[in-house]
Amino acid sequence: MIEIVDAVAWLVDLEVETVRTDAVQSFVKQETVFVEVTTNDGNKGIGYSYTIGTGGTSVLAMLREHLLPRLIGADAALVERVWFDLFASTRATTVGAITSLALAAVDTALWDLRCTRAGEPLWRLAGGFRPKVPLYDTEGGWLHLSTDELVAGARASQAAGWPGVKLKVGKPRLDEDVERLTAVRDAVGAGMDIMVDANQSMTQAEARRRAAAFEPLGLSWFEEPLPADDVAGHEALARGTAIPIAVGESMYSVAQFREYLARGAASIVQVDAARVGGITPWLKVAHTAEAFNVHVCPHFLMELHVSLVAAVPNGRYVEHIPQLRAITHGQMRIEDGHAVAPDTPGIGIDWDFDAIDDRRVA
Structure with a gap:
């Protein structure tokens, strides 16, 4: 024992x-x-x-x-x-x-x-599917940034070889969101993934209106358009738009994810290991999503999630938001637009x- x-x-x-x-x-x-x-x-x-x-x-x-x-x-x-x-x-x-x-x-x-x-490193002991996973950047997409700053950030990510960027939406007027997204799409072309995140800020009617306006831009997902407990709203929205609907960062149990998946209300699962109760339930959510043929692209905590996404076959993306560099030795390795899972025994974070x-x- x-x-x-x-x-x-x-x-x-x-x-x-x-x-x-x-x-x-x-x-x-x-x-x-x-x-x-x-x-x-x-x-x-x-x-x-x-x-x-x-x-x-x-x-x-x-x-x-x-x-x-x-x-x-x-x-x-x-x-x-x-x-x-x-x-x-x-x-x-x-x-x-x-x-x-x-x-x-x-x-x-x-x-x-x-x-x-x-x-053993976490990515191997938790499943061991592959040693590195694609990376997308959120740091260049915050809502207070100007259109020119969004474009510059997306171009920098593209130049670094990263396959995707995420931009915040929810400006007071629809045309503001469309203008910002269009500028980024024109700058990076069709070969880069663009995701958008509304942070639960919209009504169902407004989310449907904005999704319709966003569809010509070829977005990879529309994240948290509605409050996280509105399963029915997300289900209706998912049926009414071609843009994949992403949810998960504001959900706290395996059962909540099961409900979303069973009702077709989520096309991307963004389970957060801290908010769902740890690695143990995170893996259960990931495997449940796999049973529904749905990708996992977790929220935040890139230093931990890189190992978990690498562990499972339906891990699609790691979100780049560096936040632990002040209290760690070194930082997450990035190679050719991919986050590399640590190969040292443990969860892979070298605390200072x-x-x-x-x-x-x-």
């Missing part, structure tokens, strides 16, 4: 690397919640999750007061069992963001430990603990 003898959590406030705005919010800071588990053989695993500005101390309280005490004495090798036990102990607060984010910090720590003890300690707030 690989007994857990200690489990601790702490919170770090990480500055945002660049200004990021969309149709409903700004990225204020990355509240990063860390969990470290230690086993009776002296091994350790480090896991993490995040928020973009609020709620971090609530996640930390859930961990310290409810979840971490249950870990002591548990068998770290039984990752599924531990995850289910923690989930079952929090029925009163599931399914919800705070609980899922807390579960994710524990689960990624256990996977880090599992991979380290096995001497001195820099992390400098930013601890709780």
Whole structure:
């Protein structure tokens, strides 16, 4: 038995690397919640999750007061069992963001430990489909940027060999969105993928109107046009447009994804390992999507998601939003427009603990 003898959590406030705005919010800071588990053989695993500005101390309280005490004495090798036990102990607060984010910090720590003890990188132990995956850029597409800045960013990504870019939509007027998207399409031509993201800002009627206007531009997907809990709205929109509908970053359980897939309301699944409760449920979502012949293109957390996308056969894209460089040694490798999965044992993130300690707030 690989007994857990200690489990601790702490919170770090990480500055945002660049200004990021969309149709409903700004990225204020990355509240990063860390969990470290230690086993009776002296091994350790480090896991993490995040928020973009609020709620971090609530996640930390859930961990310290409810979840971490249950870990002591548990068998770290039984990752599924531990995850289910923690989930079952929090029925009163599931399914919800705070609980899922807390579960994710524990689960990624256990996977880090599992991979380290096995001497294998995450992408191999979680499935091992391919060592690198295509990359698309979001950093050049924020809503506050001018049309000229969007075009410059897309051209830079294209010159770097990246196969896709994502642009935020949801300007007050439809013609503003169309003008911006058209300028980028004209600049990069038909050979580059362009995705758009509305961040849940639209009504169904407005989303249908904008999708109709966007269709001639050959978009690769229309992301979160409606509130994430509006399954029926996404289902109707998906049936009424040729643009693939992408959802997932604001969903917190495997069952929510199952409902979307069963109703044909999602053509791209963007499951976020932190928000869905960790690597364990992330893989379940990915395999469920595979059964529906749907690609997985996860939200954010590129440093972790590169390994998960590489692990599964329906992993299509990794989203390029670098955010951990201030607290890690090195950064994600990029080769010929592809993100390369780390080959070191563990989850593949080389933490700079001195820099992390400098930013601890709780």
